[in-house]
Amino acid sequence: MEKYHMAHKSERLLVGLSGGADSVALLLCLYELGYDICACHVNHCIRGEEADRDQHFCEELCRGLGIEITVKRVDVPAFCRENPVSEEEGARLLRYKALQEIGADKICTAHNLDDCLETTLFNLARGSGLKGIASIPPVRENIIRPLIECSRADIESFLAEKGQSFVTDSTNLLDEYSRNKLRHKVVPVLREINPSLMETFAKTLGFLREDSAYLERLADEAFEKVTCGDGYSCKMIRELDYPVRRRVIMRILAKYDIEVGQDKIEIIEKLVNQGGKANVKANCFAYTKSGVLYVFTEKNDEDIQQDEVMIEPESVVDWQGRSVSFKLVIIDGKFENVNKKFANSCLDYDKIKGVIVLRKRRAGDRVTLVNRQHSSDVRVLMKQGFPVHKRDSAVILADDEGIVLAENFGAADRVRIDSSTRRVLIFEVIGE
Structure with missing residues (x-):
């Protein structure tokens, strides 16, 4: 927490408490370190009686420690039926929404080093840039992850020393989720190749994060420089080195809520180099005029x-x-x-x-x-x-x-x- 300047003792910290080993360890650590903490348990309404068991466990744990807990129920299956997302992604979106609604100074999630490895492998498998391979950030806005450099083995050892029980989500034992396949099938093979996998990965991850952060800082500075009024200087964008230019284009896309992907980046690259006009999302267009790139949304008839x-x-x-x-x-x-x-x-x-x-x-x-x-x-x-x-x-x-x-x-x-x-x-x- 000191290394990444995560929180001050004067701040109110909200722990996302699932009842699993990671979040239970996080709650105990912050409690013993003397932070002002409260907890939130999100019942996803997916696993029936098992979900109710987890909720009861979290309530009893916090009651025993004298920690305030808020329980929120979210209907993940219904959300996924109404939105084109997987159950895993739907649960994540609703969980973070529920946590943000409580209004603490910081939200603490229990992501650990093993989670980072699985995320790196997942992003590598589906295609990703350096930021994706650098995995889960220790700090993102008001979200902090104090266990980000602890392995799952460290966490379970800590709980064993404390004699502290925890619950196990049965869906973590199934291979139907992509991350579970990585956890149960890919990571064990990597451990056979390198018994010191987690130590090696922790060092590599540190280098990746530093490199990524450096390029992001360069891109932030470049984005400010290429911005001219309502548009962006094509000449200045062209003069950027590709790693920075790509990130600047990603910022331009994100500013207009355009889904960032290699296809959209290539569209903007072509406009910057050759001029013209292109559709970048529904009713949204990018075009160049007099050496300036513009992005605009066409108004609907009612507007x-x-x-x-x-x-x-x-x-x-x-x-x-x-x-x-x-x-x-x-x-x-x-x-x-x-x-x-x-x-x-x-x-x-x-x-x-x-x-x-x-x-x-x-x-x-x-x-x-x-x-x-x-x-x-x-x-x-x-x-x-x-x-x-x-x-x-x-x-x-x-x-x-x-x-x-x-x-x-x-x-x-x-x-x-x-x-x-x-x-x-x-x-x-x-x-x-």
Whole structure:
């Protein structure tokens, strides 16, 4: 716990207590070390009377130690019928959800070195990068794993010394689960090849974790550098070494909740190198423009808002997935008192002709911007100032005589603020 800075004595620690050897040992260790602990037992409703036996064991154990315990029942079979996941994965998802709902400072799970070996083998068998082969992390957000460097043999020896009983989940004895096949059939063969398997693996795992953590840090730094506005610089992504570039692309995919896989990584690689547009998940597309990679989600018909909204001062308008506020500011007539950095978002409210509206660009829209001698095509301005998927949500204001403001380009010259201005209309995008 000290090595990985897992917890302070002042923090409340929640132990995920199944009743098995690992979680029982974890509970006793933290209890004897003087941590402020509570426990949670999750009954998965899979094994009938055996599951009820495990629940009763955990309740009695905590009662004897004076440890607060919460019992949660989750219907794993029903969840798996409604969601395309295995029973093993469904149980894991519901278990972590139940633990997070309790609200302790840290959640402690009893994963050990043997679990790490099985996870490494499992990820290796199905295909994985370095992070997957580096197995279960000692710390992930508020989840800590104090037994991560202890072998199962160490744990069972500790319990034997204490004379502490535990329960055995019968599903752990079956080979129908992938991890159980590794535990019962593959790991014993590896032990025959190397009797010191766990010691050797612990050292190797340490190296793998250090290498993986180093590459992840490089990728975090690179991701920040390649991000430019709403997109990502293709040139900067191309210049990254592949191990870092691959991780940066994975971060881009994850940001938009796109399932990370080699096929998606290769799609993004191709776009970065050759340009174009590609579908990366339902209603979600990636494309490149002017050397920038963009990812966007197309709105469903029900999400498409009206093309025009009348605005009033001191209001907030929902506009194409953005929240835009409008404020009316009274100034003293001295133009120099107006902060110049806001000038592009300002217009003289008293120069507005008729009603002012927020609307989409239209064919034929033109505007003569401040300090320009000629009018500009608004559609051309939008192409210059916004990627394709952002143009319909750009703030364009118009009155009875035409366009008075175009986002990123400023106000029309005829409504510019000057020494005679008393009321200034300012817009601000407060939510995307």
